[in-house]
Amino acid sequence: xxxIQEIRxxxxxxxxxxxDEFKYEQNGEKVTLRKHQQGGGETIRTVQEAPQPVQxxxxxxxxxxxxxxxxxxKTEAEDRSGxxxxxxxxxxxxxxxxxxxxxxxxxxxxxxxxxxxxxIVEAMKLxxxxxxxxxxxxxxxxxxxxELVEYGQDLxxxxxx
Amino acid sequence: xxxxxxxxxxxxxxYTSGEHISEQLGISRTGxxxxxxxxxEEGYTIVSVRKKGYRLEHSGTGFSAHAVSSKLxxxxxxxxxxxxxxxxxxxxxxxxxxxxxxxxxVTADEQTGGRGRRGRPWSTKKGTALAAxxxxxxxxxxxxxxxxxxxxAVIINDVxxxxxxxxxxxxxxxxxxxxRKVCGILTEMHAEMDELHxxxxxxxxxxxxxxxxxxxxxxxxxxRHLTGQEWDRSALLAALLDxxxxxxxxxxxxxxxxxxxxxxxxxxxxxxxxxxxxxxxxWKGRAVDIREDGRLIVETxxxxxxxxxGDISI
Numbered sequence: 001x002x003x004i005q006e007i008r009x010x011x012x013x014x015x016x017x018x019x020d021e022f023k024y025e026q027n028g029e030k031v032t033l034r035k036h037q038q039g040g041g042e043t044i045r046t047v048q049e050a051p052q053p054v055q056x057x058x059x060x061x062x063x064x065x066x067x068x069x070x071x072x073x074k075t076e077a078e079d080r081s082g083x084x085x086x087x088x089x090x091x092x093x094x095x096x097x098x099x100x101x102x103x104x105x106x107x108x109x110x111x112x113x114x115x116x117x118x119x120i121v122e123a124m125k126l127x128x129x130x131x132x133x134x135x136x137x138x139x140x141x142x143x144x145x146x147e148l149v150e151y152g153q154d155l156x157x158x159x160x161x
Numbered sequence: 162x163x164x165x166x167x168x169x170x171x172x173x174x175x176y177t178s179g180e181h182i183s184e185q186l187g188i189s190r191t192g193x194x195x196x197x198x199x200x201x202e203e204g205y206t207i208v209s210v211r212k213k214g215y216r217l218e219h220s221g222t223g224f225s226a227h228a229v230s231s232k233l234x235x236x237x238x239x240x241x242x243x244x245x246x247x248x249x250x251x252x253x254x255x256x257x258x259x260x261x262x263x264x265x266x267v268t269a270d271e272q273t274g275g276r277g278r279r280g281r282p283w284s285t286k287k288g289t290a291l292a293a294x295x296x297x298x299x300x301x302x303x304x305x306x307x308x309x310x311x312x313x314a315v316i317i318n319d320v321x322x323x324x325x326x327x328x329x330x331x332x333x334x335x336x337x338x339x340x341r342k343v344c345g346i347l348t349e350m351h352a353e354m355d356e357l358h359x360x361x362x363x364x365x366x367x368x369x370x371x372x373x374x375x376x377x378x379x380x381x382x383x384x385r386h387l388t389g390q391e392w393d394r395s396a397l398l399a400a401l402l403d404x405x406x407x408x409x410x411x412x413x414x415x416x417x418x419x420x421x422x423x424x425x426x427x428x429x430x431x432x433x434x435x436x437x438x439x440x441x442x443x444w445k446g447r448a449v450d451i452r453e454d455g456r457l458i459v460e461t462x463x464x465x466x467x468x469x470x471g472d473i474s475i
Contacts, residue, residue: 027463089303089354093440093470100440123307123469124455125334126348126360146440148469151304152354 007031084134085154092123094155096145104145106156110138118156121149136160162186163196164230164240170207170217171231178214200227224270224288224394232399235406238264245287247274250349250363253294257351257359263298266402289383291366291394295405298359299413303352306360307469308417308455310334310348313362313405315420317344318427320404324397326387329429332448332457332473337429341382343367364401368392418453425451430473435459437471448473 014022014033022033088094096104096119106118112132121128132138140157143149165186169177182193197207197215205227206218226242239262246252249267251274256265271287299306314330321328321336321344328338336344347363367373369391370383384392411419425431430448437444437459446459446466457468 087354089352090307091304091469092307095440124310124332125346126307126310126350128303128350128352146442 080157083139083157083159084136086118086130086133086156086158088121088130088149088151088153088155090121090123090128091151092121092126092128092149094143094145094147094149095120095122096141096143106132106138106141108138108141112136112138112158119143121155130155132156132158134158134160162188162192163200164227166193166196167200167205167217167227167231170215173216176210176213176216181214224268224291224398226268228395229268229398229402232396233403234399235403238266238402238406241265241267243267243269245269245271245273248272249292249294250347250361253296253361253363254349254351257296257361261296263296263359264406265296267294267296268292268398289367289369289371291364291368291398293364293398293401295362295364295402296359297362297409299357299409301357301413302355303350303357305416305454306348306350306352306357308453309360309362309409309412310346311424311451311455312409312412312417312420313346313348313364315423315427316404316408317346317364317401319423320397320400321384323400324384324388326384328427330424330427331429332451332468333455338382338387340429341380343382343384343387362405366397368394368397416453417455421451421453430457430475433475436474437468438474439471 010022010024010031011033014035020035022031024031098105098120105120106112106116112118113135114131114133116132117129118132118138119130121130136158138156139159141155142157143153143155149155166182169182169185179190179193182188183190186193188196197209201207208216208218210216224242226240229240229242230238241252241256243249243252246267246269249269249272253261253265253267256267269292272292297309299309310333311330314334314336318328318330318336321338326338326343328336328343331337331342334346334348335342336346344364344366347365349361349363351358351360367381367383369385370381371385372378373381373383384397417424428448428451431450433448435446435448437446444461446461448457449460449465450458452458452467457473459466459468
């Protein structure tokens with residue numbers, strides 16, 4: 001569990017950064033820090049949930065669900081106008097490549113056609129090949145290989161031709 | 162048409178007249194004769210006696226579209242069989258993209274580039290295994306579709322049990338006997354956010370293998386090895402398709418829920434200490450339950466986790 005001091009430090013760091021939202025999750029404990037910039041004043045909301053008792057000394061097995069997604073959160077703040085977001089139609093694991101040692105289907109800067117396969121989302125061995133949906137260029141890969149994605153989550157940003 | 166003739170002959174007791182066949186199917190007597198000739202070329206022994214008609218000597222253990230069709234009890238299943246094909250799954254995808262209707266089934270006697278999970282090769286040696294890819298067009302939302310894998314596992318497990326094979330289900334998609342894999346299921350989906358275009362269930366069953374390649378020997382077993390006899394693949398496939406066709410509407414209506422109790426009864430992982438192997442990590446826990454959406458619930462030292470992906474070792 002995060003200590004108060006650590007949270008205080010996080011708030012300060014985020015305060016001075018361009019990050020709008022920060023999420024942290026480990027062992028079922030969640031922390032969300034969000035900046036609301038409209039209305040003049042700045043509010044920081046802290047939510048800490050710990051549904052199960054946590055033994056701090058035990059190194060927790062990491063499942064994809066528990067990896068932080070701060071990298072993708074950061075990009076959300078960037079300008080997305082004029083891009084098409086490829087979203088996941090189901091909850092599952094995001095695979096950027098057909099196998100762990102294979103090259104990814106696409107990387108940033110690649111040109112794609114609307115039926116180009118950009119990744120696989122898998123759940124219970126149901127494989128869903130996700131297509132780019134538009135002709136254009138991959139300008140952002142928002143999820144890392146092996147990460148859990150939610151229904152409707154943005155996976156890629158494509159700049160249409 | 163050949164399938165229809167074969168069906169008539171296999172259902173008939175004694176002889177069926179050419180005249181009767183031509184009336185029933187609306188084809189000429191010469192047409193009937195041509196189809197009979199073609200069936201004979203495929204290996205069916207059809208006896209013809211003047212003024213009596215045709216009689217099927219034995220239904221043949223060959224694996225062909227007609228052999229499967231003639232043994233199906235359900236209507237509306239279309240079989241496309243290949244002697245040799247790179248992958249039934251890829252072929253089914255192409256057919257589905259071209260608008261093939263649901264319950265179109267691609268089978269093969271030999272697969273040269275079969276695909277297993279995550280692009281791993283799944284080889285099908287000529288004349289031994291059962292490989293089939295079923296196109297389904299279900300009235301389901303994409304996010305509800307993943308539970309079809311454990312559902313299909315329950316249905317396939319039931320069919321094998323009925324044949325007297327003591328099979329068990331390993332989360333999420335394998336069917337085991339004597340702790341080794343006898344059947345694997347792989348499903349592929351083509352969907353948009355709120356629209357499921359089609360699903361393709363790929364089923365691979367080890368049927369008449371007497372030996373396996375070195376790398377899968379310790380983990381694979383065939384029905385022939387388990388029962389000590391040779392199996393008729395077309396009869397087994399017909400039984401599997403009949404059962405899936407009968408019970409998948411229940412999945413379409415109510416999801417995995419009606420299948421969950423059976424799944425728990427036949428599961429190899431429940432109440433076992435397991436290791437879950439995921440792409441970038443492996444971890445241990447105790448499998449305790451399965452959710453109604455098919456996720457496995459695993460108890461760990463730091464609490465309960467829901468598993469949506471991974472391979473399990475016990």
